[in-house]
Amino acid sequence: MKPSPSLEPIRSYWLAPICVLALLVVLRGTGVQFAETLERSWLDRALRFRAAEIPPPANAGVEERILHSRERGFARPLDERIRFVEINMDETIAARFAQEGEYAASAKALETMAALGPRVIALDILYSYGREQDQRILADTIRKINAGGTTKIVTPAEMLADKDALMHSVPAAGGDALPFGFVNVDPDPDNNWRQYRLVRQFQGQTLPSLALAAFSASLPEMLAVKPSDGRPGVMEWKTLTEDGDIAVSTVDDASFFLNLPHSYYNDDYDRRAGISQRVWTIPQLEAQLAKQGEPSPLQDAIVFFGYGKDFDGKPTAHGAGEPGMVLHATALNDLLHGTDLKRLPLWADILTLLLAALVATFCFAWAKRQTRLLTLGILGLVVIAAGSWSLIWFGHLIPAAVATALLWTLAFFGEIFRRWAVEQKERTQRDAMLGFYFSPAVLKQVIKDLGMIRPRGGEMAALLSDLRGFTTYCETMPVERVFELLNRLFETETTAALRENGSLSRFAGDQFLAYWGAPEPCSDSADRAMRAALEIYRGLKARQDSPQADEIDGMLNIGIGLHYGPALVGHVGSRQYRDYNIVGDLVNTTARVESQTKNYHAPILATAEFIQALTIKPEAVCLDHVQVKGRQRPVCLHGVLTEPTDAVRALAAEYTAAFTTYEKGGFAEAGKAFEKLTGCGENMLAASAGLLAKRCAELAQDPPQDWMGVYVLKDK
Amino acid sequence: MNTMSISHFTLLSCLFTLALAQPLAAEQKGATAVFVINDSEEFAAMGGECVVLTQDAVPAKNKRLLAFGKGPTGSVLVMVAFEPGKDELHRNLPPVIVENTGSEKSPRFPADEDKAIWPFTSEDEKADLFVLLVHPDDPMKSSLLKNVTSLQSALKAGQSDAILLQSLSLRTRIGTLMRNRNSDAVEARIASSAIAAVRRGFTPGTTTPGATKGARSFKALERDWPEDSQPVPFAQGSPGLLLFKIGKRD
Numbered sequence: 001m002k003p004s005p006s007l008e009p010i011r012s013y014w015l016a017p018i019c020v021l022a023l024l025v026v027l028r029g030t031g032v033q034f035a036e037t038l039e040r041s042w043l044d045r046a047l048r049f050r051a052a053e054i055p056p057p058a059n060a061g062v063e064e065r066i067l068h069s070r071e072r073g074f075a076r077p078l079d080e081r082i083r084f085v086e087i088n089m090d091e092t093i094a095a096r097f098a099q100e101g102e103y104a105a106s107a108k109a110l111e112t113m114a115a116l117g118p119r120v121i122a123l124d125i126l127y128s129y130g131r132e133q134d135q136r137i138l139a140d141t142i143r144k145i146n147a148g149g150t151t152k153i154v155t156p157a158e159m160l161a162d163k164d165a166l167m168h169s170v171p172a173a174g175g176d177a178l179p180f181g182f183v184n185v186d187p188d189p190d191n192n193w194r195q196y197r198l199v200r201q202f203q204g205q206t207l208p209s210l211a212l213a214a215f216s217a218s219l220p221e222m223l224a225v226k227p228s229d230g231r232p233g234v235m236e237w238k239t240l241t242e243d244g245d246i247a248v249s250t251v252d253d254a255s256f257f258l259n260l261p262h263s264y265y266n267d268d269y270d271r272r273a274g275i276s277q278r279v280w281t282i283p284q285l286e287a288q289l290a291k292q293g294e295p296s297p298l299q300d301a302i303v304f305f306g307y308g309k310d311f312d313g314k315p316t317a318h319g320a321g322e323p324g325m326v327l328h329a330t331a332l333n334d335l336l337h338g339t340d341l342k343r344l345p346l347w348a349d350i351l352t353l354l355l356a357a358l359v360a361t362f363c364f365a366w367a368k369r370q371t372r373l374l375t376l377g378i379l380g381l382v383v384i385a386a387g388s389w390s391l392i393w394f395g396h397l398i399p400a401a402v403a404t405a406l407l408w409t410l411a412f413f414g415e416i417f418r419r420w421a422v423e424q425k426e427r428t429q430r431d432a433m434l435g436f437y438f439s440p441a442v443l444k445q446v447i448k449d450l451g452m453i454r455p456r457g458g459e460m461a462a463l464l465s466d467l468r469g470f471t472t473y474c475e476t477m478p479v480e481r482v483f484e485l486l487n488r489l490f491e492t493e494t495t496a497a498l499r500e501n502g503s504l505s506r507f508a509g510d511q512f513l514a515y516w517g518a519p520e521p522c523s524d525s526a527d528r529a530m531r532a533a534l535e536i537y538r539g540l541k542a543r544q545d546s547p548q549a550d551e552i553d554g555m556l557n558i559g560i561g562l563h564y565g566p567a568l569v570g571h572v573g574s575r576q577y578r579d580y581n582i583v584g585d586l587v588n589t590t591a592r593v594e595s596q597t598k599n600y601h602a603p604i605l606a607t608a609e610f611i612q613a614l615t616i617k618p619e620a621v622c623l624d625h626v627q628v629k630g631r632q633r634p635v636c637l638h639g640v641l642t643e644p645t646d647a648v649r650a651l652a653a654e655y656t657a658a659f660t661t662y663e664k665g666g667f668a669e670a671g672k673a674f675e676k677l678t679g680c681g682e683n684m685l686a687a688s689a690g691l692l693a694k695r696c697a698e699l700a701q702d703p704p705q706d707w708m709g710v711y712v713l714k715d716k
Numbered sequence: 717m718n719t720m721s722i723s724h725f726t727l728l729s730c731l732f733t734l735a736l737a738q739p740l741a742a743e744q745k746g747a748t749a750v751f752v753i754n755d756s757e758e759f760a761a762m763g764g765e766c767v768v769l770t771q772d773a774v775p776a777k778n779k780r781l782l783a784f785g786k787g788p789t790g791s792v793l794v795m796v797a798f799e800p801g802k803d804e805l806h807r808n809l810p811p812v813i814v815e816n817t818g819s820e821k822s823p824r825f826p827a828d829e830d831k832a833i834w835p836f837t838s839e840d841e842k843a844d845l846f847v848l849l850v851h852p853d854d855p856m857k858s859s860l861l862k863n864v865t866s867l868q869s870a871l872k873a874g875q876s877d878a879i880l881l882q883s884l885s886l887r888t889r890i891g892t893l894m895r896n897r898n899s900d901a902v903e904a905r906i907a908s909s910a911i912a913a914v915r916r917g918f919t920p921g922t923t924t925p926g927a928t929k930g931a932r933s934f935k936a937l938e939r940d941w942p943e944d945s946q947p948v949p950f951a952q953g954s955p956g957l958l959l960f961k962i963g964k965r966d
Binding site for chain 1 (some may be wrong): 800801802803804862866876877878880881882883884885887888890891892894895903
């Protein structure tokens with residue numbers, strides 16, 4: 001059963017999408033790194049775009065700049081509780097460090113911070129060197145503040161490169177006894193910091209990162225985060241649901257992508273959200289503490305204390321030098337608000353790719369035109385980009401956007417290439433098919449302008465040849481030898497016709513038909529046909545006369561008919577089969593003329609119209625003037641003298657004189673003259689003379705009343 | 717009256733109506749005060765001696781603390797005490813949340829119906845008493861109501877985890893208000909006893925022998941407490957917050 005029209009095209013278009021899909025599934029499944037690197041770069045771009053600021057016009061006035069300052073990116077700032085205290089090594093700090101020592105100066109800074117009432121101070125500075133007495137100053141301060149009950153300090157710990165050792169802050173002063181969180185954050189292979197792990201496992205213990213430790217320290221003791229019983233790598237704590245019910249929240253040691261909102265150094269978002277100064281320096285805090293009666297900006301806050309970008313800058317989506325503590329702060333923010341970004345699992349990626357492949361296939365089936373296809377391709381890429389960014393911003397999921405876009409693009413390119421290849425193939429087939437009909441020169445013109453082969457009419461020259469005795473050969477010879485005979489014949493004829501830029505009509509049995517004057521009009525169509533006919537004759541004769549001639553060569557005896565007149569050319573046939581061909585009186589007359597070649601033993605017979613159309617006329621003699629069967633108009637048959645010698649010319653002159661007498665009705669006299677020529681050495685003239693002699697004898701006995709010199713043939 | 721035309725009367729009426737119909741968007745003020753109540757036998761006739769909390773108030777065996785507050789009709793008053801710098805309730809005293817209806821009886825903390833007493837017997841007694849006033853159209857009103865009523869229910873049911881979590885949630889809200897510079901969060905003034913006495917003045921015939929100069933009787937406290945109150949300014953989108961730091965701090 002023939003497939004329904006709606007399905008058949010779809011089945012044709014699946015190949016490119018499915019091939020690309022298979023390739024990308026393999027890449028995704030085997031975790032080839034370059035693909036993931038591209039996905040992560042795309043994630044960076046999504047985060048940057050979300051945080052992008054629209055700059056005001058260059059010549060904007062103050063009011064316009066203020067208005068424009070509202071048109072910022074739509075990233076949300078970090079949780080309002082999060083604050084930073086930054087050490088920037090300026091001259092003031094450098095002087096303090098030099099005078100008091102870094103650890104003592106830091107201890108004072110911690111006391112200043114604690115006095116401002118934060119709930120937690122999380123250190124992102126690993127105080128791991130220095131003398132024990134220096135470390136002790138800091139450790140004692142930390143213990144004192146922790147004991148005060150209001151502010152908790154969380155110290156950092158780092159897994160060393162060999163992974164078996166843990167470096168605590170202030171180790172010499174017993175830093176491992178202080179509350180701590182891991183500060184290890186591993187960069188991606190492209191050296192960008194994107195991922196975080198809230199929980200780490202170390203020597204059989206489940207331990208928190210700095211962000212989780214800071215969160216835990218902000219909770220009452222009884223609600224603090226603790227390792228989950230029986231589940232290594234998992235930590236849990238009690239929390240309230242939106243309905244006010246108690247639930248247990250957990251985090252594990254899986255890594256997630258940080259939902260970095262904007263650059264640490266961009267406080268526009270804070271201002272819009274009504275958040276007061278988020279980033280403080282130590283001198284600023286000291287000045288704040290000195291003020292009386294104002295609420296503390298660090299009250300109940302979770303403060304991250306660390307270095308600025310000069311000492312701890314890390315490349316993230318928002319800048320080449322974001323302070324490391326912004327990673328911990330963002331992780332905490334993601335924990336508080338559930339905004340951590342997760343990579344879609346493998347099965348979801350594959351599903352996405354499959355969906356893209358299916359949509360692409362349907363697009364190919366629907367878009368017949370190139371412009372529509374290109375439009376859909378571009379539209380698809382826009383949808384993939386917008387969809388992936390929307391999923392990142394609002395769904396907190398990272399899809400395989402680059403892989404999907406790659407599949408989409410490659411599938412479309414594949415489809416364009418497929419259509420081009422199909423078109424090329426069809427064109428080649430068409431050209432090959434047309435090449436059967438036209439000479440290379442004509443074919444070139446036809447390819448340039450296919451309109452040339454539209455149906456049209458005009459004056460053309462036709463050549464038709466027929467192999468003598470072919471019917472007998474078919475009966476008596478093996479089929480292979482028959483085809484060998486035909487192919488040798490057609491080889492010669494085709495070569496001759498194409499050399500003269502002729503158009504080939506058909507091979508019908510042993511019959512060969514070529515024409516000139518279409519599809520490319522030419523002014524010398526008759527001349528070309530004449531030259532082709534002579535070349536065919538000489539070519540076949542050369543074969544026959546060659547010392548290597550065999551039996552088949554000996555059978556290459558043909559008659560050629562030539563005529564000039566109006567004809568029609570174009571595609572004829574049905575929907576299932578069509579052929580470019582010539583039709584009309586030209587063809588019929590040429591066929592009649594050719595069929596007379598055997599009667600006159602003339603290798604080449606041409607009509608008077610053909611002779612008249614020639615610009616260079618060959619030596620020929622008018623052999624007869626007849627009305628062929630099926631045609632009203634009489635035809636004057638001219639036999640072409642293929643090997644004119646003086647003797648042949650003299651015989652031709654005699655023939656012509658006899659024919660003139662015959663045409664005038666002097667049958668008896670003409671008959672005698674023809675009789676005389678029947679024994680001459682020239683085959684065509686002798687045969688023609690014999691024919692006419694016999695006719696003259698018949699006509700002399702019963703002369704026609706209205707003799708016009710035209711004899712009506714009874715046979716084809 | 718004869719000279720007043722109908723049009724004048726209409727104009728005045730409109731202006732009067734407009735004045736009454738002013739929305740509560742403009743800043744308004746509530747009031748709050750904290751008293752030390754002495755329930756000793758000698759003050760039984762007064763129902764107890766009531767003195768406004770001062771910096772140097774001396775704890776004693778029969779003493780307790782009581783806070784009063786009120787706000788304009790429609791506003792929501794919350795009074796809650798936390799351990800200083802912590803998220804736990806002070807002595808698990810239930811918070812008070814009241815929608816001010818303009819009735820005569822002022823909300824107090826601890827509430828009468830809770831039958832809780834806030835003893836003031838030790839010098840080490842420390843608490844952070846927060847008084848919040850929220851505009852009826854404030855966005856945080858409904859979540860605050862839900863938070864406080866859930867905490868009250870948890871306290872009644874004795875659900876320790878729920879108490880801790882709801883307390884944490886409430887304390888976090890308060891912390892947000894305190895950090896916001898645009899809020900009216902202010903630390904309450906707790907004056908010295910001398911200054912408080914001078915302000916209050918001495919009313920002859922109202923004291924019991926042995927009573928503190930300028931003390932009030934508990935029986936009259938419901939009527940008189942506003943004289944010792946502090947304002948709590950608030951507006952829509954800007955809840956009022958006053959913090960009484962009770963007890964000696966370093």
